[in-house]
Amino acid sequence: xxxxxxxxxxxxxxxxxxxxxxxxxxxxxxxxxxxxxxxxxxxxxxxxxxxxxxxxxxxxxxxxxxxxxxxxxxxxxxxxxxxxxxxxxxxxxxxxxxxxxxxxxxxxxxxxxxxxxxxxxxxxxxxxxxxxxxxxxxxxxxxxxxxxxxxxxxxxxxxxxxxxxxxxxxxxxxxxxxxxxxxxxxxxxxxxxxxxxxxxxxxxxxxxxxxxxxxxxxxxxxxxxxxxxxxxxxxxxxxxxxxxxxxxxxxxxxxxxxxxxxxxxxxxxxxxxxxxxxxxxxxxxxxxxxxxxxxxxxxxxxxxxxxxxxxxxxxxxxxxxxxxxxxxxxxxxxxxxxxxxxxxxxxxxxxxxxxxxxxxxxxxxxxxxxxxxxxxxxxxxxxxxxxxxxxxxxxxxxxxxxxxxxxxxx
Numbered sequence: 001x002x003x004x005x006x007x008x009x010x011x012x013x014x015x016x017x018x019x020x021x022x023x024x025x026x027x028x029x030x031x032x033x034x035x036x037x038x039x040x041x042x043x044x045x046x047x048x049x050x051x052x053x054x055x056x057x058x059x060x061x062x063x064x065x066x067x068x069x070x071x072x073x074x075x076x077x078x079x080x081x082x083x084x085x086x087x088x089x090x091x092x093x094x095x096x097x098x099x100x101x102x103x104x105x106x107x108x109x110x111x112x113x114x115x116x117x118x119x120x121x122x123x124x125x126x127x128x129x130x131x132x133x134x135x136x137x138x139x140x141x142x143x144x145x146x147x148x149x150x151x152x153x154x155x156x157x158x159x160x161x162x163x164x165x166x167x168x169x170x171x172x173x174x175x176x177x178x179x180x181x182x183x184x185x186x187x188x189x190x191x192x193x194x195x196x197x198x199x200x201x202x203x204x205x206x207x208x209x210x211x212x213x214x215x216x217x218x219x220x221x222x223x224x225x226x227x228x229x230x231x232x233x234x235x236x237x238x239x240x241x242x243x244x245x246x247x248x249x250x251x252x253x254x255x256x257x258x259x260x261x262x263x264x265x266x267x268x269x270x271x272x273x274x275x276x277x278x279x280x281x282x283x284x285x286x287x288x289x290x291x292x293x294x295x296x297x298x299x300x301x302x303x304x305x306x307x308x309x310x311x312x313x314x315x316x317x318x319x320x321x322x323x324x325x326x327x328x329x330x331x332x333x334x335x336x337x338x339x340x341x342x343x344x345x346x347x348x349x350x351x352x353x354x355x356x357x358x359x360x361x362x363x364x365x366x367x368x369x370x371x372x373x374x375x376x377x378x379x380x381x382x383x384x385x386x387x388x389x390x391x392x393x394x395x396x397x398x399x400x401x402x403x404x405x406x407x408x409x410x
Contacts, residue, residue, distance in 0.1 A: 201221060243256070
């Protein structure tokens with residue numbers, strides 16, 4: 001018999017660095033027939049939504065492998081009951097308490113029927129936050145049904161509102177195939193888990209959009225950007241990695257990747273945002289503008305289908321580094337610092353040739369373009385032109401230009 005010990009406060013760090021602390025989540029030996037879950041220093045006094053959702057997904061997954069989950073008496077506490085932690089571990093679809101923050105959606109129809117009422121009930125004291133919470137949960141749950149392949153286990157969700165801080169915390173977790181297994185089959189090149197996770201966070205780059213050309217793959221991107229617009233944070237966990245971003249660090253619009261000590265079987269996403277003054281329509285429109293390449297300086301960006309081969313323009317070729325993608329931030333930084341900025345500082349005009357690049361990620365374009373606009377001298381945008389850019393490359397270029405023009409990095 002194996003055991004898992006959790007702490008009195010089952011939480012993730014304020015920085016949203018990864019799965020809940022105090023776990024040792026890994027595949028058990030096939031001979032293990034039962035796993036005891038106990039509390040190190042009872043009673044349980046707090047359970048973060050992401051912890052509840054992940055523990056529910058994990059316990060259900062272990063049961064599909066034929067293992068019994070034994071809930072030790074040390075877990076029995078009013079807080080564990082109210083949060084839904086006990087129900088999650090027991091494999092129930094909802095928590096035992098009427099106001100439980102935990103619920104499980106097994107089918108898409110359930111999500112459509114039950115989710116709006118649940119969000120309204122949980123956030124009745126913060127109605128201005130309902131739209132953001134419902135959008136985030138709907139998109140994250142739909143991702144589970146579209147991609148996760150959970151063998152009918154569905155999505156494990158949790159939500160909480162802290163009246164003292166006016167902060168909403170929500171999470172969705174599954175023990176499906178994980179993001180890398182979803183992304184890798186649909187793209188050329190040798191994608192590792194980290195690049196697969198980064199691609200999943202780019203707009204219009206999900207497995208579905210790559211497969212059938214439909215304008216999809218914006219769910220995780222919109223959820224992350226919406227959370228940051230509402231003064232919040234975002235964390236996605238898959239395999240041995242966590243991608244995180246926080247409104248407290250503006251440069252984190254490109255998520256930071258953190259290696260985790262233990263592998264997570266599937267995908268878990270946590271979102272926090274400030275309920276007071278939470279505004280939905282304005283940020284949503286701004287995010288759509290980012291994807292579509294609209295912004296205050298869009299009209300000033302010079303795009304051309306192919307090079308004019310003018311002698312007074314210095315050409316710098318931008319090549320892909322992974323299949324048809326330009327996504328290596330380090331290479332973009334080196335191009336900016338070593339090749340392009342020296343030309344601009346001399347007053348030269350520079351042509352950035354993206355011919356053959358199917359998609360340049362936001363991380364790549366940010367690292368390439370922001371230093372040019374901030375350090376390239378007078379009228380720098382008028383001395384840059386972009387050649388051979390696909391629609392999926394134009395969008396992050398426009399966003400990087402607008403970002404450099406309106407925001408200072410933290």
